[in-house]
Amino acid sequence: MERVVVEDVGLIAYDRCLARQRELFDRLVNAKVALHSLHSSDQPVETEDRSADQVLILCEHPAVYTLGKSGAESNLLVDEAFLHRIGASYYRTDRGGDITFHGPGQLVGYPVLDLERLGIGLREYIERLEETVIATAADYDIRAERLAGATGVWIGVGSARPRKLCAIGVRSSRYVTMHGFALNVTTDLSYFGYINPCGFTNKGATSLKAELGCDVAMEEVKARYARHFARVYGVELVAAGMGCE
Numbered sequence: 001m002e003r004v005v006v007e008d009v010g011l012i013a014y015d016r017c018l019a020r021q022r023e024l025f026d027r028l029v030n031a032k033v034a035l036h037s038l039h040s041s042d043q044p045v046e047t048e049d050r051s052a053d054q055v056l057i058l059c060e061h062p063a064v065y066t067l068g069k070s071g072a073e074s075n076l077l078v079d080e081a082f083l084h085r086i087g088a089s090y091y092r093t094d095r096g097g098d099i100t101f102h103g104p105g106q107l108v109g110y111p112v113l114d115l116e117r118l119g120i121g122l123r124e125y126i127e128r129l130e131e132t133v134i135a136t137a138a139d140y141d142i143r144a145e146r147l148a149g150a151t152g153v154w155i156g157v158g159s160a161r162p163r164k165l166c167a168i169g170v171r172s173s174r175y176v177t178m179h180g181f182a183l184n185v186t187t188d189l190s191y192f193g194y195i196n197p198c199g200f201t202n203k204g205a206t207s208l209k210a211e212l213g214c215d216v217a218m219e220e221v222k223a224r225y226a227r228h229f230a231r232v233y234g235v236e237l238v239a240a241g242m243g244c245e
Contacts, residue, residue: 002117004054004233006226007240014064014091014102017057017110024112025178027052032114032174054117056229056237057110057180058222061102063088065195068169071098075196088191095179097151097169099195105186105207107221109229115175118233122172126151128232133166133183135228136221142211153183155206163206164197185209185221 009017031052065076065088075098076090083090088103102108115125130146133153137144144165147154153166166183184207192205208216230237 002054002235003238004056004111004113004230004235005240006237007055007057008222009057009059011060011062011104014061014066014089017059017061018091018093021057021110021112021178024053024055024057025173025176028054028112028114028176029174032116032176054114054235055112055240056226057112058226059108059110060104060106060218061108063101063103063191065090065099065101066093066095067091067099068093068095068097070096075099076194077196078194082194086191086194093169093179095169095171097167100167100169100182100197101187101191101195101205102182103187103191105184105188105209105218107183107185107218107225108180109183109225110180111177111229113177113233115172115177118235122170122175122177125172125177126168126170129168129170129181130166132225132228132232133181135232136183136225137165137208139224140208140212140216142208150203154203155211161204163204165206165208165211167197183208183221183225185216185218 130153134144144153144155145157147157147162152164152168154162155165156162166181168181170177170179186209187207189205189207189210197205226237
């Protein structure tokens with residue numbers, strides 16, 4: 001069974017966490033390249049494990065809007081001065097998808113995984129990522145689903161105005177992933193009013209709190225999510241600093 005190290009970093013600035021993702025991503029890609037070169041050479045292959053750790057970062061961010069590489073700037077409906085007034089920042093990123101919001105009360109997960117080691121492709125990876133959130137919502141008796149033509153996890157599918165519970169946007173290279181998901185737990189949903197979330201003008205955003213009508217403990221959601229992640233991907237989760245190389 002593959003091992004995935006969990007780095008629970010709490011509330012962290014988006015750019016700092018992005019730098020950590022890139023560090024882990026580059027390490028995993030470089031380890032793959034080195035191992036492939038070793039196997040392709042005439043030299044005998046050493047038996048030591050040359051693979052780098054796969055990592056799941058769990059965090060929250062201060063208020064920030066991020067725009068995917070194929071997103072439209074016009075889906076941000078306010079200017080920089082307004083963002084400053086509401087205490088939000090803005091970044092263009094190299095993930096897929098359009099614009100979304102991250103803020104306190106939102107569980108953000110960045111899996112940096114080698115899909116070849118897991119034996120799955122990118123489409124299945126995203127479907128499994130959606131499944132981890134669907135299963136977590138089900139723990140709270142909330143029916144969350146996929147919506148055809150729209151990546152992520154939704155509530156009210158089939159209604160006139162479905163609402164997004166979780167945004168998903170990823171990047172992969174050499175079957176190594178980065179970026180990930182953003183699950184609204186107790187997120188201030190008013191921030192979504194300043195964008196066309198994920199580029200949609202006819203769909204809303206929601207949270208576990210909004211659906212339940214009461215507060216939800218982030219640490220509880222995080223623990224439930226981690227259990228589903230391990231089950232859905234068939235991996236062993238290990239806390240950072242506990243038995244890690």
